[in-house]
Amino acid sequence: MxxxxxxxxxxxxxxxxxxxxxEDPRTSIALIPxxxxxxxxxxxxxxxxxxxxNWLTTDIELTFAIVIKHDNEYINCNILVxxxxxxxxxxxxVSGVSLTILDMDGKCLNGKDSMVILQGLITAAKRQCNxxxxxxxxxxxxxxxxxxxxxxxxxxxxxxLDMACVASGVALVMAxxxxxxx
Numbered sequence: 809m810x811x812x813x814x815x816x817x818x819x820x821x822x823x824x825x826x827x828x829x830x831e832d833p834r835t836s837i838a839l840i841p842x843x844x845x846x847x848x849x850x851x852x853x854x855x856x857x858x859x860x861x862n863w864l865t866t867d868i869e870l871t872f873a874i875v876i877k878h879d880n881e882y883i884n885c886n887i888l889v890x891x892x893x894x895x896x897x898x899x900x901x902v903s904g905v906s907l908t909i910l911d912m913d914g915k916c917l918n919g920k921d922s923m924v925i926l927q928g929l930i931t932a933a934k935r936q937c938n939x940x941x942x943x944x945x946x947x948x949x950x951x952x953x954x955x956x957x958x959x960x961x962x963x964x965x966x967x968x969l970d971m972a973c974v975a976s977g978v979a980l981v982m983a984x985x986x987x988x989x990x
Contacts, residue, residue: 849929850874851885851907853944867892867903874944875951878925882951883917884910912955 852872860869870889875882890904909922917925 847930849926851929852887853948855945856889857945857948862890865892868900873948875947876925876929878928882912882954883925884948884951886910912951912958914955914959 851874853874855872856870857873858869858871860871861867862869868891870891872887872889873884875884877883886908888904888906888908889902891900892903893900909917909925911917
């Protein structure tokens with residue numbers, strides 16, 4: 809990926825985000841299983857949903873994502889593109905690309921489940937259209953909101969369980985103490 813914009817010098821995360829947005833990075837990653845099917849599936853958003861600088865390597869990490877619905881569950885397909893900036897700052901090289909498929913809990917799906925989802929997308933007669941970049945971003949934001957709500961619900965349930973355990977422990981200690989005194 810070569811930079812078409814002016815040269816930038818960046819030291820922090822805000823500058824990285826601003827520089828990357830100025831250059832307007834876009835991607836389209838298609839998976840083609842094998843030539844006999846003559847089908848492909850696009851698993852990325854046009855614009856990144858997240859841009860960060862890796863604190864260890866100082867590489868720029870662009871996250872492209874789409875959210876699909878599979879068996880009444882939302883599935884997030886993330887593509888992380890790692891770009892290294894050369895010392896002169898005039899050229900950006902792609903140093904790595906990775907695909908992760910996450911469920912509603914934010915856990916990575918295992919290889920078998922991921923392949924089932926990819927196979928379903930590829931062999932589908934007609935894939936649902938994302939409806940443009942705006943709708944794709946809205947679906948991703950909805951996925952993040954639902955995941956946040958789900959995590960909050962789980963935390964509340966765990967807090968109630970913790971309080972019940974503490975209360976029963978205190979009651980047990982008090983009962984033991986009252987029998988020990990008598």
